[in-house]
Amino acid sequence: MHSTKYIFVTGGVTSSLGKGIISASLAKLLQARGYNVTIQKLDPYINIDPGTLNPYEHGECFVTDDGAETDLDLGHYERFLNAKTSQANNITTGRIYQAVIDKERRGDYLGETVQVIPHITDEIKYRIKLLANQGNFDFVITEIGGTVGDIESLPYIEAVRQMRWELGASCLVVHLTLVPYLAAAGELKTKPTQHSVKTLLEYGVQPDVLVCRTEHHLNEGIRNKIALFCNVEPTSVIESIDTKTIYEVPILMRDENLDTVVLKKMNMPIEKELDLNSWLEFLTKLKNPKHEVSIGLVGKYVELKDAYKSIVESFIHAGTVHECKVHLKLIHSESITEANVAEKLAGLSGVLVAPGFGERGIEGKITAIKYARESKTPFLGICLGMQCAVIEFARNVLGLADAHSTEMNSRTTNPVIDIMEAQKKISCKGGTMRLGAYPCKVIAGSKVSEIYKTELISERHRHRYEFNNKYLDSFQNAGFKAVGVNPTDNLIEMMELDNHPWFVGVQFHPEYKSTVKQPHPLFIGFIKAAMNFNK
Numbered sequence: 001m002h003s004t005k006y007i008f009v010t011g012g013v014t015s016s017l018g019k020g021i022i023s024a025s026l027a028k029l030l031q032a033r034g035y036n037v038t039i040q041k042l043d044p045y046i047n048i049d050p051g052t053l054n055p056y057e058h059g060e061c062f063v064t065d066d067g068a069e070t071d072l073d074l075g076h077y078e079r080f081l082n083a084k085t086s087q088a089n090n091i092t093t094g095r096i097y098q099a100v101i102d103k104e105r106r107g108d109y110l111g112e113t114v115q116v117i118p119h120i121t122d123e124i125k126y127r128i129k130l131l132a133n134q135g136n137f138d139f140v141i142t143e144i145g146g147t148v149g150d151i152e153s154l155p156y157i158e159a160v161r162q163m164r165w166e167l168g169a170s171c172l173v174v175h176l177t178l179v180p181y182l183a184a185a186g187e188l189k190t191k192p193t194q195h196s197v198k199t200l201l202e203y204g205v206q207p208d209v210l211v212c213r214t215e216h217h218l219n220e221g222i223r224n225k226i227a228l229f230c231n232v233e234p235t236s237v238i239e240s241i242d243t244k245t246i247y248e249v250p251i252l253m254r255d256e257n258l259d260t261v262v263l264k265k266m267n268m269p270i271e272k273e274l275d276l277n278s279w280l281e282f283l284t285k286l287k288n289p290k291h292e293v294s295i296g297l298v299g300k301y302v303e304l305k306d307a308y309k310s311i312v313e314s315f316i317h318a319g320t321v322h323e324c325k326v327h328l329k330l331i332h333s334e335s336i337t338e339a340n341v342a343e344k345l346a347g348l349s350g351v352l353v354a355p356g357f358g359e360r361g362i363e364g365k366i367t368a369i370k371y372a373r374e375s376k377t378p379f380l381g382i383c384l385g386m387q388c389a390v391i392e393f394a395r396n397v398l399g400l401a402d403a404h405s406t407e408m409n410s411r412t413t414n415p416v417i418d419i420m421e422a423q424k425k426i427s428c429k430g431g432t433m434r435l436g437a438y439p440c441k442v443i444a445g446s447k448v449s450e451i452y453k454t455e456l457i458s459e460r461h462r463h464r465y466e467f468n469n470k471y472l473d474s475f476q477n478a479g480f481k482a483v484g485v486n487p488t489d490n491l492i493e494m495m496e497l498d499n500h501p502w503f504v505g506v507q508f509h510p511e512y513k514s515t516v517k518q519p520h521p522l523f524i525g526f527i528k529a530a531m532n533f534n535k
Ligand code: GLN
Pocket: 354, 355, 356, 357, 358, 382, 383, 384, 385, 407, 462, 463, 464, 465, 466
C-alpha cells in the first residue's frame, strides 16, 4: 500500500496569520519537487459546511467540482496547486458529530458510552486517512482551523497527538505563530510564540517546525532564542515576512528552506530539483505589468474583499496573461441610483456584477447593468449578476416593467428568473442548491465560443433560480442570446448581447476554476475587452 505522510498545520497567537497560504505554499513546493500532495482543512465550527454562513463573518463559500460548499482556503489550495479538491478536503466539527451521532443511532457502538475520545477523535483520524487513500497522495497537509487553545479545536489537536503517536515520523507538525514588533521598544517579541507553543505542549504536541509571521526580518539571535525556548532546531524556525502578494509566499518559503526542512524530518528523498519556472514567470508578469485597467465590482459585501475572494484572484491570474494590472473598484450596490450611476462608474473600463442572494442591493445592480449596456462598457454578470442582467433587459428593452426574479418578488407577472423545478420541493437550506460541476454546450459563432475554443465546457454552480425559458424567444429576437446551454436539461448557462463590445452573463461561477496555471478564459476575455474599451 502507498504510504502517505501527514503534515499538520496549526496556528497560534491570533487568527488571520495565513495558515491557508502557508499550507498552500508548502504544498506548492512539495509539488514542485515531484510529490503528489493534497491539502485538507478541518474547521472547528458546528455548521455542517460553510454554505449556511454569512460571507461577512467567514468570507466566500468556495464550491468544488463535486458540489461541496467549502471554506475559502480550498480556493487557495486549488489556485496554488492547479489540482481539484472535493468534499473530503473540508471537514467541520458539525460533520464529524453528525457522522458519530448517525452511527450511534444505527447501533454501531451498542453498549458503549459515546465520547469525544475515542469516538470523535477516531472519526477525525478516519477523515484524514480517507483523503489520503482517495488520491494515492505522498502528502496530505491538514490545516487545523482556529487557534491553539480554543476550546472548540481541542479534539482536532488531540487527533493530531494520537496520529503522531501511532505513525511517528510519518507525521509532522508545522505551527504558525506571530512574532510581533513593538515599535516603542524597537524590538521583535518572542513571548507570544513561546506561549502558544507551551499551549500546544500542554496538549501533548511538540511542533517540529515553527513558521513565524513577522513584519521585520528575524535575525539569528531571535531564531536561536525561539528555537531554544520552543524546543525546535534553529533551522526549523522559518521566517514568514509580510509580502505584497500571497503568490510570493512559496518563494519566501523556498528561500527559508521550508520544503527541505520538512522532507529531511520526514525521511523523504530530496532528489528532484525544485521546478518553479512557470510560477516565477507568473510572478514576474504580476510584478511588472505593462498595462492597467480599472474594473468595477458591484456587490453587496464590498466592505469585505474576502466575500469575493475567488473573483479578486481570478482578475490577478487573468491580468497576467495580458501583462495588465487590474484595479478593482468595489462598489456597494445599495449605493447606486439612476442619479449617481454615471458618476459611480465613471472611468471604469468594465463592470462585474457579483453573485449573491436576496433582495438587498438588487436595484443598484440592475441600474449598474443598464448603464454598462447603454454605455457599451464591457460587462460580466456572474450568477445573480447574470440574473440581474436578464431582469434589466426584460424591463428596459422588452418593456416588461415588473419583470423580476421570483427570489425577490414571488408575485411578479413576468418571472424572467424563476425557481428551478428540482428546487421547488426542497425545504432544507443546507447543501441543497444546484451545486458543483455541470456540462455546458457553447454555441458556435458567439464571442464566448471564441474565448473557450471548445464546444463542451464544465463549470461550477451554486444557485436555486434559473433563466425562465418561456421568455427565451423574446430575448433572442431582441439580441440578448443564449450562448451556453446545459445539454441535458436546456438550462441557460451563458447569455451574450449583440451590438455590444462585450456583455456576458453566466449562471455558473467561472471564478472557482481560475488557477495560477490556468487563468479562466472568461476573465481573460473580459479583461481584454476592458483594455480595448480604454482605446
Ligand atoms: N440567488 C440566486 C440563485 O439562487 C443566485 C445565486 C448566486 O449568485 N450564487 O439562483
